Amino acid sequence: MSHRGVVAVVLAGLTLTSCFSEHGAVVNGEGANTGIGGGTVCAQFVSLMRSCGLLSQGVFPCTEPKDASEMCEANCALAASCSDLTAALCGGVNSSLALTDCSNACPSDATTPFACTNGETISASSKCDGFDDCVDGSDEVGCPATSRFTCNDGVEVAGDGRCDGSADCADGSDEAGCAQRICN
Numbered sequence: 001m002s003h004r005g006v007v008a009v010v011l012a013g014l015t016l017t018s019c020f021s022e023h024g025a026v027v028n029g030e031g032a033n034t035g036i037g038g039g040t041v042c043a044q045f046v047s048l049m050r051s052c053g054l055l056s057q058g059v060f061p062c063t064e065p066k067d068a069s070e071m072c073e074a075n076c077a078l079a080a081s082c083s084d085l086t087a088a089l090c091g092g093v094n095s096s097l098a099l100t101d102c103s104n105a106c107p108s109d110a111t112t113p114f115a116c117t118n119g120e121t122i123s124a125s126s127k128c129d130g131f132d133d134c135v136d137g138s139d140e141v142g143c144p145a146t147s148r149f150t151c152n153d154g155v156e157v158a159g160d161g162r163c164d165g166s167a168d169c170a171d172g173s174d175e176a177g178c179a180q181r182i183c184n
Helices: 005-013 041-051 068-079 082-090 097-104
Strands: 148-150 156-158
Touching: 041 068, 041 082, 068 097, 082 097
Parallel strands: none
Antiparallel strands: 148 156
């Protein structure tokens, strides 16, 4: 993750990474990454945001950190005060200096690009993101299965579209019951 960092993590993640990628998974208690307090990073982040009064009840899209850089930025968010989180979420991209300073101290995510089978190279963060970034699709080969969401009318859509703010189901059921950011 470039140092769009924790501030964008808080703003957009409310994609907790990818924050931690542009394509989050719905918080459901799964995931192996643990943050500073134990438990999944996503679950801790949702709990923190709710305890600060910044997130309503409901489903929240979130992706667990994939590397050391993302884990560092997640820990910055998890260690932040409610006032810093409120400033980052409600006050604009650079309004929380504490979060920005912490994020800037994290290691760079400059990793070796992923080499597609056809010789093309893409960003390493695009590997296994659920999208064919390589023309030949080799960046999605061998990746864990992507989640699916079944709409009320029975049609299946990509699971990463659940609670992303855009209706993927004709009936909008993928956006029902979703958590909302709260800024007063």
